Amino acid sequence: MATLVRTTFVKVLTPAQGAKIAACGFVQHRSIMGKALRESLPPPPPKPAPFDYENKFYTWFRSLRDRTTHRMDENSKVVVVEGTVASKKTAFAKCLAEDLGMKHFPEANMDFHYIRPNGVDLRTFDCQIPEDARTFDHVNFNRNPTHRHTGNFQIMMYTARYSQYIDALAHLLNTGQGVVLERSPYSDFVFLEAMYSQKYISKGVRSVYYELRNSTIEELMRPHLVIYLDVPVPKVMEAIKCRNLDHEVNGKAMTAAYLTEVERQYKTKYLRDISTHAELLVYDWTGGGEVEVVVEDIERLNFDKYTEREEPKMKDWRLPREVEWADQRMLYTNQKDYLLNLLAIPRLDVPELITSAEDAYEREKVIYGHPDFQHLYGYNKKDGAVLTKSKMPKYYEYV
Numbered sequence: 001m002a003t004l005v006r007t008t009f010v011k012v013l014t015p016a017q018g019a020k021i022a023a024c025g026f027v028q029h030r031s032i033m034g035k036a037l038r039e040s041l042p043p044p045p046p047k048p049a050p051f052d053y054e055n056k057f058y059t060w061f062r063s064l065r066d067r068t069t070h071r072m073d074e075n076s077k078v079v080v081v082e083g084t085v086a087s088k089k090t091a092f093a094k095c096l097a098e099d100l101g102m103k104h105f106p107e108a109n110m111d112f113h114y115i116r117p118n119g120v121d122l123r124t125f126d127c128q129i130p131e132d133a134r135t136f137d138h139v140n141f142n143r144n145p146t147h148r149h150t151g152n153f154q155i156m157m158y159t160a161r162y163s164q165y166i167d168a169l170a171h172l173l174n175t176g177q178g179v180v181l182e183r184s185p186y187s188d189f190v191f192l193e194a195m196y197s198q199k200y201i202s203k204g205v206r207s208v209y210y211e212l213r214n215s216t217i218e219e220l221m222r223p224h225l226v227i228y229l230d231v232p233v234p235k236v237m238e239a240i241k242c243r244n245l246d247h248e249v250n251g252k253a254m255t256a257a258y259l260t261e262v263e264r265q266y267k268t269k270y271l272r273d274i275s276t277h278a279e280l281l282v283y284d285w286t287g288g289g290e291v292e293v294v295v296e297d298i299e300r301l302n303f304d305k306y307t308e309r310e311e312p313k314m315k316d317w318r319l320p321r322e323v324e325w326a327d328q329r330m331l332y333t334n335q336k337d338y339l340l341n342l343l344a345i346p347r348l349d350v351p352e353l354i355t356s357a358e359d360a361y362e363r364e365k366v367i368y369g370h371p372d373f374q375h376l377y378g379y380n381k382k383d384g385a386v387l388t389k390s391k392m393p394k395y396y397e398y399v
Contacts, residue, residue, distance in 0.1 A: 034299055035098075048070055057333065076176050083230070084263055085240065107183055108183075117377050137153070138153075141153055146199070162339075165220055185217060193261065215343070225279045227281045233259045
């Protein structure tokens, strides 16, 4: 209804411009072009400058003169690189993004939760707070996968991937530059199911996870292309030993059974499901591979052949009117807080996901009693700002 009202209002004010906004002529570009192919063609016509979405809101009035589709070209697409542990995804994703002229998003991790805007890492406070209120990241998981915090860790990983994917969509829609991500919220359940199969987490945690996932995942636009780097479990275990990270080599999580379940979940569930919407390329990456060969395969894909209304492939990217592109752009640019708040589902029936009031009190007292958190962000000594007398309200003062 809101979209209908906006479209009508635009037509009344400015008939010509309103017609353009209401009837977008944008069609999904056929292919993605690698660096060599782009350089062999004449320079493309200039596009509008990237919109500063990190510091400005994209408003409805701005959408009247700043059309989202005007920045898009063949490479304005979402590419996700998937693979099990130690499959060399990062090196491949970096090289692929460089060749395609896209922005590379490294795999999301717990830094999203634990490193504050002023640069302080909350993990440095662990020695001063109760064990049940301490941080828990991938290092802790590898060393002690049956810890009570494992379930909360995986839910927080989903949150981090969900947040990063929103950022990636905002970047694409505001700049026209495509994005390459390492994993995504769509594949996160692979690791949850592997944890559940090895009894690292409980049935209750699994229930909460899917309730959160189901309330949020439909808000996103699914990727155009998924690339899966297939490495057999024995080779994965060799790679883990070769990179010699103590928490992996001497930890208890990366067992053959756990890695086998990760692989099974990828191949029997995730790849099958995501291929109904996105194009899918699978490579035997046992001995590595050439990015140039993958780029050639990508260039052969035809993304604009899926035009029927009921066709599920590329459905998220077949928006018929410019106003709908503006709506999506405003959602990911302006309303990230709203999208993250969808994760706030109260579930008090799973004890391992709950921190006691006493432990939370001790944690907040330690953190907000530290000089780097004495004032609001931007007003502490570490931030290089002039201090004022108005201090940040301390949680423990109101308990």
